[in-house]
Amino acid sequence: MDTTPFPSIEKQLKSIQQLIQTTKFNDAIKQSKQLLKKVSEQQHQIELWYLLAVAQRYAKDYANALSSINELLKLDPSHSRANQESGYINLALQNLKQSKISFEKAVALNPILVASWQELIELYRQKKQMADVQKCANQLAKLKKLPPALLAVTELLHEGKLLKAEQICRHFLQNNKRHVDGMCLLAEIGIELKIYDDAEFLLASALELSPNHVHARSLYLNLLIRLGKYKAAEVQVDILLVEQPNNLSFKVAKANVLTGLGEIDQAITLFEQAIAKDSQIAGFHLQLGHALKTKGDIAQAVAAYQKAYQISPSFGDAFWSLANTKTYRFSDAEIAKMQVQQADKDLALVDKVQLHFATGKAFEDRQEYHQAFQAYQQGNALQHAHNGFDINKIEQQITEQISYCTRELFENRGHLGLNSPDPIFIVGLPRAGSTLLEQILASHSQVDGTMELHNILGLAARLRGNSNNQSNDKSNKAGQYPKNLNEINPDYFKRFGQQFIDDTQVYREQAPLFIDKMPNNFLHIGLIRLILPNAKIIDARRSPMACCFSGFKQLFAEGQDFSYNLEDIGHYYQAYLKLMSHWDDVLPGYVLTVNHEDVVDDLETQVRRILDFCGLEFEQSCLDFHKTKRNIKTPSSEQVRQPIYKSATEQWRHFEQYLAPLKKCVNID
Incomplete structure (x- = not known):
């Protein structure tokens, strides 16, 4: 009887990596294919398809490499390094248009992929897109200034591995206490983890150390807006506008601050000025719509939301904002557009969730309650899986x-x-x-x-x-x-x-x-x-x-x-x-x-x-x-x-057949 222990998946993956590093590509391909037949866990399949595609590309078997990377992308379209690998393979196949698309998606998912930025510079230069060449060069220069530890933190942050990113970033800051970029990264992690108080303290401290750090102030501004601290946000955005008076994103931030402060007419004027400068940014129209809705000008708000989705057909927030007026009724054509967008496997999660909720409202308004509940259920399931809520904590x-x-x-x-x-x-x-x-x-x-x-x-x-908590708030000294x-x-x-x-x-x-x-x-x-x-x-x-x-x-x-x-x-x-x-x-x-x-x-x-x-x-x-x-x-x-009006009090009864889990929890027979 053979008692030799079977190597773990992790050891076998490491073995394949070593084969690639020592240029034994055919052996790596063979082992990857064998292991793919045995593993069932999706994450292991993803890692194997990636290693297989890399080995096949190095072996110049580009057609199979492309097939392998596409299998991976079916499992995880947002895998940044898989998109980068797709860029390399398409570049080798002289599919320059698709190569550019893949590299662009890779850096959108993970902006620290230095190799993708370098390839994009060459692709943009060939097309004489010199403004894009400059943007890539600026990003590369920024990345080269970051210490390796913070590059790793940035990658982990964009991959959603927040606790690991936090651990590395805190360790770095223990030895580099006044590193403003490190403080900004830790604040970004805090914001993602919803530890807003820590993030606010970090960013305020970073600005004390470096008052001219535009990125730190921009992060601080956005956090203050999120927290509803509009007066403090107004101070920050005014400083940024002195520094960069023509920055449209700062002007729009000022408009958002004014909306929060109740200065709606001034906010609307600023939104309109930003749109006059660049009318093709869907988000500007969306935020104008929010201000108009707050004011009560619902017809103009609807027009702004419609303009937003006309510019960007996959912009879920525009459709959801229309639904969220509670009075808007979607046309057949709009429902069809939403359903087409939902079917796009590359659609961002946030857009997909918003489209499901908007579609649910559209069908509910038409008294098509089964389809409405299905849409609500899909949107809720995606959002629930993403936010990781734990009722035990409440x-x-x-x-x-x-x-x-x-x-x-x-x-x-x-x-x-x-x-x-x-x-x-x-x-x-x-x-x-x-x-x-x-x-x-x-x-x-x-x-x-x-x-x-x-x-x-x-x-x-x-x-x-x-x-x-790094704060010295003495009110907290006695306990939590x-x-x-x-x-x-x-x-x-x-x-x-x-x-x-x-x-x-x-x-x-x-x-x-x-x-x-x-x-x-x-x-x-x-x-x-x-x-x-x-x-x-x-x-x-x-x-x-x-x-x-x-x-x-x-x-x-x-x-x-x-x-x-x-x-x-x-x-x-x-x-x-x-x-x-x-x-x-x-x-x-x-x-x-x-x-x-x-x-x-x-x-x-x-x-x-x-x-x-x-x-x-x-x-x-x-x-x-x-x-x-x-x-x-x-x-x-x-x-x-x-x-x-009384009709809303019993609307839930249209969906009663689907609500057994809720009834059980609230003790309704």
Whole structure:
């Protein structure tokens, strides 16, 4: 009996690599083919097809090399080095057009592929595309300045291997503490991992070290916009525009900042100026559409979104933005275009997801519910696989809030915050009717509507910290949030409350009260109570099936990762109810629950109840909320510009046969 251990796949792959390195190409080809017949795991198949194609190219068997690399690309079209290899093979076959396409795709997927940039320089030079030659040369010069460790980090970042990239980058920075490019890379990794507080600290520190580092400032600007810190973003974009006044991307960033600050007319003017300079950038038209939609000019917004997809037929965001107006109806031709684009195997994931959600909305509007659900399901499945959401982490957060935010905490520390009555927080789950409640309250003369503000979430993130936090924030020294609410210096509570009032001032007008409608703040009601004890909190609640399925149909910009799986969204709803019950127990009377169905059934009674809770006199304008002219940035913007309608409360029943997993999670028979 032969007891010789069979070599592992990894050892056999390494053996094939060594054969190629020692120019034993035929042996490498033979071993690769033999191993391909035995392996079933896709990642191993990908590695073998790659090695086989490389060996065949070196053996000058170009036709088979091309066949092998195409097999790999069927398995993984976004494999950057496979696209580079396709470029080499097509170059050897004198297929110069396809070679250029392959090299271009390779560097789009992974911009550190030096060899691809070098080949592109020659291909562009042959076509006398001298502007493209210069771009390639600039990129090569930039890459040659990077230390090898940071080149490896950049490649890992673009391959999505974030934790490995972070590990190498942190090790590099331990020995090169003031390396600004390294700090920028670590910040980019932090942004991808959604560790925004660390990324913000790193980029601010990088700019202290190198105030003229345009890339660092551009990253910082984009992060501030993502976090909704528009006033701070305005400072950064103005510095960049002084440095590069004709940079269209910076002008568009300024327009986005102005949109965030509520300066919509100025933003629209800037978007239009950018489009006048270059009308063929689909993204400019898209962002103009967003500003027009926020203003309430829906017809012009639709025209801008349509222009965006006319320029770029695979631009999923343009189609989804049309669907997300909630009032647009797609034509047969548009549905056909979306389906053609979805079938493109090279289509980027984000575009594919957006197209599925838009197609779902198109079919739902036509009452073709089976096709609609299939499209929603496909979009959700792709997004869920991509974001890696773990419901256990949310349930753990809620367990910690219940464990540490006790009656005793509020009895001992509930008097330490800022006694400002200004904020009204509307919390709950997204798609629960919070925009309607905001519109009702913002129609009152004493209340300013703002937007979903990130300030409380940002404070919670700072208090939570993480194992890699490089910040010296002393408020976090006592332990991680929410445990440290019992332990941190009592002076911090008033300071945090004042910081919230100061930082949100930019979103307000002249009214004494204002609204923050970030739904996720329900997780942090204890924190709000400690820093702003006189704030008002309204829980916008909707029946579970209507709320959860409405969330399942919605592709969110960011921050609602639980909504892309029926079981996850059902468990999340149950966890939310559990935490809200806890707040009612330890903070009786602090939160007003408003059921969406009650608002729909008896608007005036609920409006008077809400106004009484907020200490406001009744005003007829709150009943006539749909007549109020204001900027609205949420998906429900067009719906709340219309009178109350009841049809939406039961829309989920059209899909009931598909919703058994959700029903089970929310205990609906």
